[in-house]
Amino acid sequence: MDRLHRELPKHGWKVYRYGEANSKARQLRLEVEDKKEHHTVTIELSLPSTYPNPSKWEKKMRDSISISLASPCYVDKAYKPNDQ
Template sequence: MALEDAKDLARRQSSKILDLSELRGDVSPAAPHASPCKDVEHGYRVNHWWSVVGPSADALKEAMDRLHLELPKQGWKVYRYGEANSKARQLRLEVEDKKEHHTVTIELSLPSTYPNPSKWEKKMRDSLSVSLASPCYVDKSYKPNDQ
């Protein structure tokens, strides 16, 4: 798959997730980018990280629950839904698109609800973060520095 086609697909996948979340807020302006696949000549994968801030903690929780319920109806397989293995124990959803094989990790971060937030956590905003990764694609014209 050509790099631009893979980036467009990642954007569409991310847009579907945002639409399903029904969140309205500030979405980070991150664009999909490519990184080389280890030991695959002309191989690359597309990553797309973005987050939403602005909605209330309750709205973010509802969006997370909605994604957990709705993504499987849209062809995504849920691999994990529960607390992350971190100090914050934020809620994490890990899914894979059965057709395109994109993997996605969605994390709900609610520092406003922490009982004893650190100085750093007090500066953070409640958010829903999404990290999408494509499978490894091969494009003979791809070079590792292409973005």
């Protein structure tokens, strides 16, 4: 996660947030946006193996990275309103 936080800006991504998520798990979260295409990405690091008092459900979870990507709607440049 630290490497993503350092390297993504070098490749045209703007970091909006980096730190603990506002949740019970307090997982590390990185939110970035591509400056050119305006895609946004949220990356969360989930490490239940490190939780101090994991629940029965959390003990069954594997350590993981969650990635969510959102992109703006594509608009065809040839489109004209009222086209059929």
